[in-house]
Amino acid sequence: MVQMYKELLATDHFEIALPQALSSNERQLLTLFYQPLTGSDPASLYLTLWAEGEDYTAGKMTHYYLMNVLGMSVREVFEARIALEAIGLLRTWRKDEEDSRTFIYEVMRPLEAREFFADPLLSMFLFSKIGEQAYRKLRNRFCKPIDKQEYQEVTRTFTDVYKPVHMQVPQDMLEDREIERGYPFYYGQFDFDLLRAGLSEQLVPSSALTAEARLMIAKLAFLYKLSPLEMQKVVIMALDDTMKLPTERLKKAAADYYKITISKEAPKLAKTFEKSAASSSASKRTKEQELLDYLETTPPIQVLRDINKGKEPLSASVQLAEDLIVKHEMPVGVVNVLLEYVMLTTDMRLPKNYVERIADHWIRKNLKTAKEAMELARQERDKYAKWKAENETKANSPQKQSYKKSGGREEKVPDWFYKRDAESSTAPSPVTMVDFEAERQKILQKLGQDGQVN
Incomplete structure (x- = not known):
């Protein structure tokens, strides 16, 4: 990223879209869960956008303002921004005009602690950054276990409580859906056809490969650098008695396979632009x-x-x-x-x-x-x-x-x-x-x- 000015200029303008009333609990999640993953600069940028976004009378600002407030170069502001985008804390929209560019920075809420720990990439990334002792301490603090073995769930479903009533609903209200939370992860590069080719219908039925299971398989393959052929063994290990693939069993099977065949050390994630920066400095x-x-x-x-x-x-x-x-x-x-x-x-x-x-x-x-x-x-x-x-x-x-x-x-x-x-x-x-x-x-x-x- 040597020519960063092609991606972002100090004179480019931006506006902030902020979800209503970010809480102190979300500030704790940002500090304790996300900051170890991204580093201090992205966390500072997030908090600055949060603070500025609460001023709903503020208009457009230039990135030169961010450079001065944060004490960063335009390169550092850009790298902090894309780190937030990758981790699911920021969505960016750009409009190109004849002589200028304008961005909208949509500040996203951090995932709840249980959602964070349930995600294999985020949880393993955090584990590799802070170590086992600190990881367990955080988990016990934010996800206190409750013993439900002697209880039976009696929660009513939506259809138990409500019945349909015919009425006209404006189309624009139907389309105003909440944006899916989490970070953008695209698993099109994982070869599910090759995965299925080695799994017979009798061994692993197609119904077990739900959308949730497929996403988890792709994430685990990315995290542990496992091929579709290796993931076949993980899927077989994770299949339960009802011929389903629960996410927890998939995560455990992948971790066990990784420890047995590759390494007992936890996998680590690195930023792609840090590699390119190293290679460019080497040249x-x-x-x-x-x-x-x-x-x-x-x-x-x-x-x-x-x-x-x-x-x-x-x-x-x-x-x-x-x-x-x-x-x-x-x-x-x-x-x-x-x-x-x-x-x-x-x-x-x-x-x-x-x-x-x-x-x-x-x-x-x-x-x-x-x-x-x-x-x-x-x-x-x-x-x-x-x-x-x-x-x-x-x-x-x-x-x-x-x-x-x-x-x-x-x-x-x-x-x-x-x-x-x-x-x-x-x-x-x-x-x-x-x-x-x-x-x-x-x-x-x-x-x-x-x-x-x-």
């Missing part, structure tokens, strides 16, 4: 690619800190960056290149008029990425140097104006703004250029990333 990337990734995904306030060696930027600088993103809807990567270019060419200053003049040019050029901004800055560096001189002329007294025109120092430009293959004799001397790589290494050391920008 060699140029320094400019690392820098582009950093500029595309890092909040501008952090970029200002890094350029200024960790010092907090002035509120005017932060406000200027926010105006470019929120009011003018410039992409974060483009704003970061602009801030870095101006600061490294004006002795670490951010003259507002100079910044806005370049920003106006880039907006009219419809720049979308940090790479496009870098290329244009390289091409137009002479023009921007002239604009910089004009801005300084207006800001200074007549005596200082003549000094700047006649003997002003040569502007410093970071080396990555010059194409590596350029052979022009007009390129500045290395002595007058900022050692950007050295500055970048200081930033990386501060971030503790050992030379890799994420």
Whole structure:
């Protein structure tokens, strides 16, 4: 997920759809059951959406707001979002317009504790994260066992209590059904035909493979990495005396088969994008690619800190960056290149008029990425140097104006703004250029990333 800006931009808007009155019990479920699975960032995002969603007068917001509230980059916000989606805590809807995108984030209720423990993927995922002792403690706390062996259930059914009455019901009310709870799990990849091919009707009747049983079979096969042929043995082990497949027997049979044939250690689940991130970091990337990734995904306030060696930027600088993103809807990567270019060419200053003049040019050029901004800055560096001189002329007294025109120092430009293959004799001397790589290494050391920008 190197090019995260293609999936989500800081300027993209979103609205929140919140179920009525999430309870303190659901907050406990989120903290104790879901947070160990997703990590702290997705849990923080969920709580933030929950809090903002309770303000029913709030309109659309930008993701730049979330970046500031959560202290996350746009990449981290996106990864937190999809972690919530995968675990069943968030549903996302997107509308693409000509020049913008809008999302609806539908915050979903956590599963009740008994539903959570009944699900093989969620319960095993939690077991692998917190260990057996903590797992048993949670189960005893939220699912206190009740001995019903000496009791007979006398609960009335719906048809025992109610009878049908003929009346007209509006069609839209019939279609307004509650959304099925839980996480989205698609089991179309599991080969049920192959599973059935090795099970005769006399051995396992088709009636035993109910929709509930099929879903459980697919989940267990995914969790334990079992093939359809291996799941045949699990199904036979789970079949009860009435020729049915209760979910509890299926889970026990799969766990027993896994322990006997594969491993006694509990299976673990990992995020797919963490694997891709590891593989991408393993592959060699140029320094400019690392820098582009950093500029595309890092909040501008952090970029200002890094350029200024960790010092907090002035509120005017932060406000200027926010105006470019929120009011003018410039992409974060483009704003970061602009801030870095101006600061490294004006002795670490951010003259507002100079910044806005370049920003106006880039907006009219419809720049979308940090790479496009870098290329244009390289091409137009002479023009921007002239604009910089004009801005300084207006800001200074007549005596200082003549000094700047006649003997002003040569502007410093970071080396990555010059194409590596350029052979022009007009390129500045290395002595007058900022050692950007050295500055970048200081930033990386501060971030503790050992030379890799994420």
